[in-house]
Structure formats: C-alpha cells, structure tokens
Amino acid sequence: MSRVAKIETYTLTLPRDGETLYLGDQKSGESENARGYFVRKGNRTVYPTVDRSILLRLETTDGIVAWGETYGLVAPRATMALIDDFLADFVIGRDPFDAAVIHEDLYNMMRVRGYNGGFYLDALAAIDIALWDAAGKVAGLPVAKLLGGRRHDEVSGYVSGLPGATLEERAGLAKSWQEKGFNRFKFAAPQADEDLGQEMDSLRTTLGKDAKIACDMHWTNSSAEAIAKIKSMEPYGLWFAEAPVDPEDVKGLARVAAGVGCPIGVGEEWRTVYDAQLRIDAQGVDIVQPEMGHTGITQFMRIGQAAQSRNLKILPHATIGSGVFLAASLQASSALENVVGHEFQHTVLKRSSSLVTNGVVCEEGMFRISDTPGIGLEPTEETISKLEK
Structure with a gap:
C-alpha cells in the first residue's frame, strides 16, 4: 500500500x-x-x-x-x-x-x-x-473520478480583471478578449476610477447586450454604500456583485442581498464549509466562490455540496500560482453539479504554459478538464529551477 x-x-x-x-x-x-x-x-x-x-x-x-x-x-x-x-x-x-x-x-x-x-x-x-x-x-485516475465522477468535461471561463489606466483602455481590453471567444467578464471596483455606473455603461456599450458583466467590490463598503453602488450598475445588466461588504459583516451581507436585484457572490476568502454555512444560512449569498488555494479539495467539495443543498450557483475563484491549485480547482469543479463557470485570470494564466506540463487550457471561453491521473499536471523543469526553500 x-x-x-x-x-x-x-x-x-x-x-x-x-x-x-x-x-x-x-x-x-x-x-x-x-x-x-x-x-x-x-x-x-x-x-x-x-x-x-x-x-x-x-x-x-x-x-x-x-x-x-x-x-x-x-x-x-x-x-x-x-x-x-x-x-x-x-x-x-x-x-x-x-x-x-x-x-x-x-x-x-x-x-x-x-x-x-x-x-x-x-x-x-x-x-x-x-x-x-x-x-x-x-x-x-483523474481526481474528479475519486470525487464521485465527472459532470463537466469543460467549464466556462470568465475574464477576471481589466487593468488599464483609463475607462477606454479597460473596455478595449475586454473587447479584445471577447474577440477571442469570451463573453463573460468581471471588473475590479478599485481599478475603476470612474463612477461604477459609468464603468458598467462603457463596458455594456463596448461588449453588447449579450455579454455578462460582473463587478468585484473588494469588501470596501458598508451595506448601505454597497446597495447604492449596485443599484447604480443594475440598469446596465449587472451579472453579479462580488464581495460587497467586509467579510466579517454577515448581517450587512444579508442586507445587501435582500436590497438589490442582482445576485451576490462571495467566498474567495473562505477556508472551510463553516465559513460558507454562516453566510448561506444568513441568506447573504447567491453565488458561492470557493478558492482552492485556501480550501484544498476536501473543503472545496464540502463548500460546493453545501451550496448545492440550497440550490446556489458555484463559480470558483482562482488567482495567483503556477497552475497547480488551478488544476485542482478544475478537477473539483468538474465533479460539482451547480458549477456555472470558473474564474479565468488572463493576467496570470498566460505564463502557466511554461510552468506546468499539460498546461491549464482555456480557449474560446472554455476550460478543458484534464483526463491525466491526479490533478492533471506537473511542474516543469523551469518551475523546479525557480523553487526556493
């Protein structure tokens, strides 16, 4: 053994x-x-x-x-x-x-x-x-098989993060990804210097009526401020608002969820299903966003199953790294019924092709789920040469 x-x-x-x-x-x-x-x-x-x-x-x-x-x-x-x-x-x-x-x-x-x-x-x-x-x-076997079986052979990616010094540059960047086959986007409120309604208006005008556009509010508002900002974006077809209030403000999160017309997404800062259950029970979340780098596979699956038990959507978060925990996230995501997509950070993923074998593939807006045993990839020699104790 x-x-x-x-x-x-x-x-x-x-x-x-x-x-x-x-x-x-x-x-x-x-x-x-x-x-x-x-x-x-x-x-x-x-x-x-x-x-x-x-x-x-x-x-x-x-x-x-x-x-x-x-x-x-x-x-x-x-x-x-x-x-x-x-x-x-x-x-x-x-x-x-x-x-x-x-x-x-x-x-x-x-x-x-x-x-x-x-x-x-x-x-x-x-x-x-x-x-x-x-x-x-x-x-x-791929990890998804050990988790009960694969429900998704591919998962839709959404472009996350639109860095640019001006509103026009950010809209142009989004358009460039739309031309590559992506039609779901999330911009970061701290990067948007203009009014958030104006940011949404610009993106909607550039991307068209069928594009899904979300806003990451980065935990910087009171519940009243968050509601007002979200309502300013809703006329432009806001897909969802992420992290509208401080992570500790569970009651404020519930007030926001009850006070706006679009879904609320949270979860990247959670480590366990206990974090998730507190917000789910408060009716403060519509879209659950577990982050594999914080949860690991075991807690990721428990959070996902808790979301499914309440018919909530699952839209995993994914950010920095070599591609290892992103690959793990995709394996777990492919085993969960209510996964409706997965974050695609174009600013990070581009370099993963040189960092891992069988690099994580996201083309024309879709992540392909690996059939390779385990999580589906290995660090390359280049990556191993960069590791430090």
Whole structure:
C-alpha cells in the first residue's frame, strides 16, 4: 500500500510585468516598503511587488511524486514553517486515499486554539491538494473520478480583471478578449476610477447586450454604500456583485442581498464549509466562490455540496500560482453539479504554459478538464529551477 514518505515546501516567486497586474500599476501613495510590500488604497489590502505561491512536494513510499499549492503572497515562511516544523510529521506514513480523514485530523488538532483560518488553513490546503493528487496517481485516475465522477468535461471561463489606466483602455481590453471567444467578464471596483455606473455603461456599450458583466467590490463598503453602488450598475445588466461588504459583516451581507436585484457572490476568502454555512444560512449569498488555494479539495467539495443543498450557483475563484491549485480547482469543479463557470485570470494564466506540463487550457471561453491521473499536471523543469526553500 502506498504511504506518504516525504513532504517538502518551496516558494515560487514570479516577477510581474505589465501583463500580470490584476489591479494595474501601483498608484500614487502605494510605494512598497523595505520588505517589498505595499497597500492598495482601493481595497486596503497588502500585496507584494511579485507574485508568490508555496508549492508542496509529496513523495510516496512507492516513488510517486504529487504536488500541492497555496498562497504565499504575505510571509510565506509562516505557512511553510507550519508544514515543515509541525504538520508534515502527522501526515508521513498515512495513506493518500485518506485525504479527507487526514484533513479532519489536522484541523481538529488546532480547532480549540482558534486556528480556523489564515496561514494554518492555507497550509492544510496545500497538503490536501497533494494527497488527492497522489491518490489519483496511485489509482491511475483523474481526481474528479475519486470525487464521485465527472459532470463537466469543460467549464466556462470568465475574464477576471481589466487593468488599464483609463475607462477606454479597460473596455478595449475586454473587447479584445471577447474577440477571442469570451463573453463573460468581471471588473475590479478599485481599478475603476470612474463612477461604477459609468464603468458598467462603457463596458455594456463596448461588449453588447449579450455579454455578462460582473463587478468585484473588494469588501470596501458598508451595506448601505454597497446597495447604492449596485443599484447604480443594475440598469446596465449587472451579472453579479462580488464581495460587497467586509467579510466579517454577515448581517450587512444579508442586507445587501435582500436590497438589490442582482445576485451576490462571495467566498474567495473562505477556508472551510463553516465559513460558507454562516453566510448561506444568513441568506447573504447567491453565488458561492470557493478558492482552492485556501480550501484544498476536501473543503472545496464540502463548500460546493453545501451550496448545492440550497440550490446556489458555484463559480470558483482562482488567482495567483503556477497552475497547480488551478488544476485542482478544475478537477473539483468538474465533479460539482451547480458549477456555472470558473474564474479565468488572463493576467496570470498566460505564463502557466511554461510552468506546468499539460498546461491549464482555456480557449474560446472554455476550460478543458484534464483526463491525466491526479490533478492533471506537473511542474516543469523551469518551475523546479525557480523553487526556493
């Protein structure tokens, strides 16, 4: 029987250029500090000046190598230390097919100490993805088959992020992707300097009546402010509004959902089904957006199943990384009935073809789901050469 023999973590740091800036160039007053971090004024959130994720390499007793990935944008060595100095020894010797049980064991070890989010759950996500990848490789099956079966051979992608200094540039960028076969888009409110209604008007005029257009509001509003802004966009056919209020403001989220006419999407910051259930029970969400880099496959599926039990739509989030946790997200998404699409960050995905084998493919607006065992890809030699302990 295959058992986990070794776990190692690495950082993968990738420089940004003009094509990999989700929120565009740094603006006045957003200078980085000595550690290379800066705060975006538009959403009050800290970012590094590079893209950075954590890759986890898992090796089994029979020589199978599997991979996991999680966020490493801020203080990556905190997450790595949790794995290297603490969690790995509780996973070595375990059966990869017990991935969900292992996840529960690791979560239970620290739940009474309040470690139900942040770096700790990100560490668990990387381990969990690697365990599922290993199990799929041992079985010779794609992960979707281990999750109960594949419902989707392909999943519709939506273009996320329209960086550009002017409204005209952002609309032009959206049009260029429409010409490549995409017809669903999401713009980021912090990047839109103009009135959000004006932003929607410009995009609708450029993209036509059939395009779906959403707005990511980046958790920056009170419920009253969010309702007013959403109502200003609704006349232009707003597809959905994402993250309208602070993540902690569950009652405010419910007020927004009840006070507007378009769907509300949330979930990229969630780590567990407990986060999801709180918002679902409050009737504050119409579209659930789990992020594989924070949840891992086990919690991603539990969040998705909780959404399905209430007939909510699932539209997974996906952002930085080499492509490893994006591939895992697509495998899990293909096994969930209520998935209606998946985020496509063109500013990140373009480079994945050189970072992973069987690179994640999204053409003419559709992600193709890999049939390769495990999550469906491997880091390339180029990626491995960039890994740092």
